[in-house]
Amino acid sequence: MTAYLLKRVAIALATLVLASIVVFAVLEILPGDPARLMLGMNASAEQVEQVRTQMGLNDPLLLRYFHWIGNLVVLDFGRSYTYSVPVIDLVRERVAVSLPLALIALALSTLIAIPVGLYAASRQGRFGDTVSMGVSQIGVAIPNFWFALLLIYLFAVWLKWVPAGGFPGWSAGIWPALKALILPAIALALPQAAILARVTRQALIEVLSEDYIRTARAKGMPYRAVLWRHALRNAMIPVLTILGLQFAFLLAGTIIIENVFYLPGLGRLIFQAITQRDLIVVESVVMLLVTTVILVNLLVDFSYAVVDPRLRGRS
Amino acid sequence: MSLLEIENLSLAIGNRPILKDIDLTVAPGEVVGLVGESGSGKSMTAMTVMQLLPFTAKAAGSVRFDGINILAATEDQMCALRGDDIGMVFQEPMTALNPVKTIGEQVAEGIRWHTKAGRAEAEDRARKILDRVGLPEARFPLARYPHELSGGQRQRVVIAIACALKPKLLIADEPTTALDVVLQAQILDLLRDLVHENNMGLLLISHDLAVVTEMSDRITIMRHGEVMEAGETARTLSRQVHPYTRQLALASMHVPKRRSFFPLEGEMSPKATEGVASGSKAPGTTEMSRSGHSVAFSPSRGETTPLVSVENVSRLYPGRRTSFFGRGAPIHAVDDVSLDIAPAQSVALVGRSGCGKSTLARMILALDNPSSGAVRFRGETISNRGEAELKPARRDMQVVFQDPYGSFDPRQKVEKLVAEPLHLLETKPSQSERREMVAHALHEVGLGPADLDKYPHEFSGGQRQRLSIARAIITRPRLIVADEPVSALDVSIRAQILDLFADLNGRLGIAYLFITHDLTVARAITDEVLVMHEGRIVERGVTNEILDRPQSEAAQALVAAAPDLHRAIARKIQEQG
Numbered sequence: 001m002t003a004y005l006l007k008r009v010a011i012a013l014a015t016l017v018l019a020s021i022v023v024f025a026v027l028e029i030l031p032g033d034p035a036r037l038m039l040g041m042n043a044s045a046e047q048v049e050q051v052r053t054q055m056g057l058n059d060p061l062l063l064r065y066f067h068w069i070g071n072l073v074v075l076d077f078g079r080s081y082t083y084s085v086p087v088i089d090l091v092r093e094r095v096a097v098s099l100p101l102a103l104i105a106l107a108l109s110t111l112i113a114i115p116v117g118l119y120a121a122s123r124q125g126r127f128g129d130t131v132s133m134g135v136s137q138i139g140v141a142i143p144n145f146w147f148a149l150l151l152i153y154l155f156a157v158w159l160k161w162v163p164a165g166g167f168p169g170w171s172a173g174i175w176p177a178l179k180a181l182i183l184p185a186i187a188l189a190l191p192q193a194a195i196l197a198r199v200t201r202q203a204l205i206e207v208l209s210e211d212y213i214r215t216a217r218a219k220g221m222p223y224r225a226v227l228w229r230h231a232l233r234n235a236m237i238p239v240l241t242i243l244g245l246q247f248a249f250l251l252a253g254t255i256i257i258e259n260v261f262y263l264p265g266l267g268r269l270i271f272q273a274i275t276q277r278d279l280i281v282v283e284s285v286v287m288l289l290v291t292t293v294i295l296v297n298l299l300v301d302f303s304y305a306v307v308d309p310r311l312r313g314r315s
Numbered sequence: 316m317s318l319l320e321i322e323n324l325s326l327a328i329g330n331r332p333i334l335k336d337i338d339l340t341v342a343p344g345e346v347v348g349l350v351g352e353s354g355s356g357k358s359m360t361a362m363t364v365m366q367l368l369p370f371t372a373k374a375a376g377s378v379r380f381d382g383i384n385i386l387a388a389t390e391d392q393m394c395a396l397r398g399d400d401i402g403m404v405f406q407e408p409m410t411a412l413n414p415v416k417t418i419g420e421q422v423a424e425g426i427r428w429h430t431k432a433g434r435a436e437a438e439d440r441a442r443k444i445l446d447r448v449g450l451p452e453a454r455f456p457l458a459r460y461p462h463e464l465s466g467g468q469r470q471r472v473v474i475a476i477a478c479a480l481k482p483k484l485l486i487a488d489e490p491t492t493a494l495d496v497v498l499q500a501q502i503l504d505l506l507r508d509l510v511h512e513n514n515m516g517l518l519l520i521s522h523d524l525a526v527v528t529e530m531s532d533r534i535t536i537m538r539h540g541e542v543m544e545a546g547e548t549a550r551t552l553s554r555q556v557h558p559y560t561r562q563l564a565l566a567s568m569h570v571p572k573r574r575s576f577f578p579l580e581g582e583m584s585p586k587a588t589e590g591v592a593s594g595s596k597a598p599g600t601t602e603m604s605r606s607g608h609s610v611a612f613s614p615s616r617g618e619t620t621p622l623v624s625v626e627n628v629s630r631l632y633p634g635r636r637t638s639f640f641g642r643g644a645p646i647h648a649v650d651d652v653s654l655d656i657a658p659a660q661s662v663a664l665v666g667r668s669g670c671g672k673s674t675l676a677r678m679i680l681a682l683d684n685p686s687s688g689a690v691r692f693r694g695e696t697i698s699n700r701g702e703a704e705l706k707p708a709r710r711d712m713q714v715v716f717q718d719p720y721g722s723f724d725p726r727q728k729v730e731k732l733v734a735e736p737l738h739l740l741e742t743k744p745s746q747s748e749r750r751e752m753v754a755h756a757l758h759e760v761g762l763g764p765a766d767l768d769k770y771p772h773e774f775s776g777g778q779r780q781r782l783s784i785a786r787a788i789i790t791r792p793r794l795i796v797a798d799e800p801v802s803a804l805d806v807s808i809r810a811q812i813l814d815l816f817a818d819l820n821g822r823l824g825i826a827y828l829f830i831t832h833d834l835t836v837a838r839a840i841t842d843e844v845l846v847m848h849e850g851r852i853v854e855r856g857v858t859n860e861i862l863d864r865p866q867s868e869a870a871q872a873l874v875a876a877a878p879d880l881h882r883a884i885a886r887k888i889q890e891q892g
Contacts, residue, residue, distance in 0.1 A: 211410040217367055218405075219425035219476060220398030222390070229424075233415050308415055309460040 008301040012294050019290045077284035082276045087284045098265040101181050102250035108189035117200025139194025148187035148260045165262035184261045192246050199242050203235035236307045244300035248293040317342050318516045323376035333359050334540045341516040348531030349520045352805035356540040357520045361486045366393045398425040402477030406489035408470035412461035418472045419457020426479050444475045467498035484516045495668045495832040500876035524567045525878035549887035567880050569810035570839045571817035620694045621655035622826050628652050628688035630674050648674040650850035659824040663837035666847035672830045676796050710739040713787035717799035719779035723771040730767045733786045756785040777808030798830045813839050834877040846870040
């Protein structure tokens with residue numbers, strides 16, 4: 001067990017170092033002098049030079065890399081050129097929106113997908129299977145912003161249960177904040193649930209033809225019990241893999257939904273930073289996301305070992 | 316009164332009839348053997364009793380178990396019977412257990428389900444039954460996972476699951492087919508003891524007539540979904556009234572006619588005689604090799620180099636990780652093995668599963684490299700060589716695997732599949748030449764030119780094994796390594812395939828290395844036998860001599876455990892009078 005986990009951690013760390021080198025290198029290669037960008041077109045060469053020295057831009061490459069990494073580790077991401085505030089404050093504000101949104105969407109997607117997948121697999125080839133897979137096919141095909149518009153029309157404009165957009169902030173209370181996140185979470189969750197349900201069904205169908213399912217049935221366990229106790233856990237590995245990928249997407253790839261609902265999330269932060277050449281923000285947020293994705297994958301690797309004892313080796 | 320009474324049972328799945336008018340009874344404490352070839356409906360009969368059929372299945376007739384009408388029983392009633400009053404053991408122990416649950420959980424699960432016992436009590440009972448089936452606590456705690464057990468040990472777990480609640484009836488569907496003969500004997504002993512202890516009825520399903528004869532009081536022989544003959548085991552098999560019974564018995568004991576290889580006789584391409592035709596060969600010398608002396612060592616053949624020569628070969632695998640940095644002692648899969656195979660000689664490599672047979676074969680085929688020692692093919696070293704250097708050797712050595720279902724790409728036509736090894740030839744044959752060669756190879760194994768454009772699924776298991784052999788002989792190799800080539804086949808098919816091997820050996824002078832745990836195969840078609848045990852060759856010599864008078868402990872165990880129809884019938888006649 002420990003050998004497996006240590007190996008995974010080592011691989012994750014190596015990936016992280018590699019990613020940081022790539023991010024650092026790309027920003028080195030990109031044209032544009034951050035000092036000049038900060039000071040504006042009218043600054044004199046001396047002023048620029050002074051700021052460059054101040055910012056450590058004249059130091060050797062390796063020194064700057066380690067300086068940057070060192071600061072990242074203590075969560076000092078530097079200051080945003082455009083907002084003139086510490087990047088960490090910007091990020092913190094945005095993560096407070098994006099992270100709960102991703103988690104709610106992920107929970108919703110799992111709660112919908114697993115039962116639908118179980119149901120479809122247990123009725124494979126029959127009416128219930130055809131209908132649920134047909135619906136999920138639609139779910140995969142329709143873009144999430146269209147769901148979003150539909151949801152806004154139904155629940156915000158027509159029923160007036162929730163606001164149509166914007167985010168009051170967590171300081172306004174938990175309920176109003178959650179209310180603002182619920183529609184975007186559903187819009188994000190539906191297509192993900194459709195994909196996940198199909199993956200779950202496929203994995204289950206494969207597992208259900210295994211010999212040990214027959215052994216369990218020969219023990220006198222009813223079909224439903226066999227499905228939950230024996231089939232589901234064996235089908236979890238592909239499901240967990242997809243879940244890991246979906247979480248990464250939900251955290252950072254939600255820019256369209258954030259725009260539809262006017263949510264100040266991470267997606268919009270990166271988008272604005274890129275359009276305004278606010279490279280420090282881009283660099284920091286990208287590193288943050290890379291780290292999150294690697295951590296989530298590490299978590300998925302750990303969960304494989306929890307699910308499948310064969311990965312643990314002899315204990 | 317019988318425990319299980321099947322009368323006039325017919326079964327159809329969809330529109331396909333599977334069973335017709337089956338009659339079968341099992342009394343308490345009785346062992347009934349159900350014999351038949353694949354597709355004869357043996358397993359479907361068992362699944363009907365368990366009511367674990369596909370949902371499109373329709374059964375008619377009567378199946379009564381302990382007074383309960385099984386065909387009319389509800390799913391809830393069946394769930395109450397399964398695992399409690401009727402237990403079942405399956406063929407494939409490697410996949411019969413859930414890989415993510417401990418053996419304790421899996422045995423206790425049925426106990427808890429049926430008796431409503433608490434976890435502790437159920438685990439206690441699971442412990443007892445695991446002890447009973449030969450998995451003592453010291454080495455097999457409940458927390459073991461299936462992947463930590465060998466095939467034989469897993470089958471014991473499956474038996475523990477089936478017998479945990481002392482069922483009245485146990486159905487065992489080919490319970491030992493996937494195991495080597497020594498394990499088979501152990502598992503059969505265990506089943507026999509459980510029958511006596513609990514006065515349990517046992518329905519033993521097998522394609523192996525010898526196994527069933529040894530075990531059962533009565534025997535039912537099935538073919539194409541119908542019962543051919545049924546009755547007391549000794550009488551049925553000694554009289555062999557029904558022609559099909561006779562056919563099965565003959566096929567089970569079949570020994571192919573073999574003829575010596577004369578290079579100038581028969582339909583030989585010039586290539587096939589290369590290297591063999593050079594020496595002066597009187598028929599007598601070949602005869603000599605038949606009578607057992609390895610050709611390479613016979614005095615008149617002193618100048619002939621052996622086709623294959625394995626010199627002090629060892630293969631080590633790194634030991635199991637004991638900690639993050641440490642590893643246990645390396646495992647000697649093959650340990651200092653030397654052997655020679657002469658041209659046109661047929662050699663058997665026998666041993667229990669896990670003894671290193673297949674690892675050795677992989678090194679002879681240059682698919683794996685020895686940790687030390689070397690393998691020579693026609694005098695040239697083939698260990699640790701690059702693929703380009705190996706090409707001539709590859710052309711002259713081919714392989715036939717056990718599973719005729721898994722060894723073909725299902726989406727390719729026979730012509731392409733059989734032609735696969737032709738890329739090893741120096742000059743690429745043209746389209747029409749290729750087709751000609753494939754047709755010739757198919758003819759050689761008894762298939763027709765019409766089969767060229769078929770797909771693998773259009774063939775039966777035996778025909779597929781013929782295809783594998785056609786693929787192996789298309790380059791006119793000097794050596795074929797066959798890894799359990801007939802153990803997945805029915806007895807009658809198996810007899811045909813053995814005949815084919817014997818014929819090709821006599822006609823084309825191909826040398827064989829048969830890897831098997833089945834001594835009847837070794838006896839049928841090999842001149843020499845090598846007995847392997849824990850990585851070493853512990854005994855070698857003329858096949859019949861070794862099998863009749865084994866000296867080493869390993870060989871004795873193999874011979875004693877091997878089911879033998881003659882012996883089994885004789886013993887039954889004594890028992891049943």
